[in-house]
Amino acid sequence: MAQYNFGAGALWGTPTTDAFGAIIAVPTPQLLATTQDVSIDISGDIKTLYGQNQFPVAAGRGKGKISGKVKYGQFNGAVLNALYFGQTMTSAxxxxxxxxxxxxxxxxxxxxxxxxxxxxxxxxxxxxxxxxxxxxxxxxxxxxxxxxxxxxxxxxxxxxxxxxxxxxxxxxxxxxxIAKTSLVQNIAMGSAPTFRCDFFNQLGGNGLSLTLYSCISSKLSIATKIDDFLIPELDFEAFADSAGRVMSWGTAQ
Known part of the structure; x- marks a missing residue:
């Protein structure tokens, strides 16, 4: 039986370090609820070797890149801080x-x-x-x-x-x-929180699971429309963690 998947799926971000590089000992996984769409792009540079003829005689993969983007509907301050700002947050x-x-x-x-x-x-x-x-x-x-x-x-x-x-x-x-607030300080370049990303999508019990062990967010977009809901967008990139792990994935078939 063929496997098909449908819908936006679910995505969790589990903070691993704060903006100052401090390891979060007991992290709280954050669900980016009411997911609208998710895209995870895995790419690599291809290097080719040419001789005297028109087409390459050898090819190899160079630098790789994994980037992701998620749009979600449920606005939550804990998600914003854990996955993008990583600074002190209070309940107020x-x-x-x-x-x-x-x-x-x-x-x-x-x-x-x-x-x-x-x-x-x-x-x-x-x-x-x-x-x-x-x-x-x-x-x-x-x-x-x-x-x-x-x-x-x-x-x-x-x-x-x-x-x-x-x-x-x-x-x-x-x-x-319940409410959250945070004062974002002007910290040194290179400092940013990191998180583990877990994505799951399924149809009829056939699921696709994908884990990115260490991620850093490159953009947080908050755009409004006069006649629509606010849909935050979080862009991120993955890299190897301290154990050298980049990604794991699993399918039902």
């Missing part, structure tokens, strides 16, 4: 609030203090727009018409702008046991 919420409701500037003291979602704490101003959608100008203090100042999340407006509707956007943080 870091988010932006883009105001689409608006608030009316009150009379004395002409101040609006937004309440961040999730009992969060205001951290960074991302601008204020008036009812016409035009940006207001931020100043250090004593705002005049069309201006505002902000201190610790309290937005002060001009007396003359009382009664106007404004839209305040900002960044905030909040305590969370």
């Amino acid at each position: 919420l870091l988010a932006d609030y883009a105001d689409v409701t608006g608030s009316v500037i009150p009379a004395t003291p002409f101040t609006i203090t937004p309440t961040p979602p999730s009992t969060g704490a205001w951290s960074v101003d991302l601008g204020v727009r008036n009812a016409q959608g035009n940006p207001m100008t931020r100043v250090a203090s004593a705002p005049t018409t069309g201006q505002y100042s902000v201190t610790a999340g309290a937005y002060l407006f001009a007396t003359a702008d009382t009664g106007q509707t404004v839209f305040i956007s900002y960044q905030y943080t909040a305590t969370s046991t």
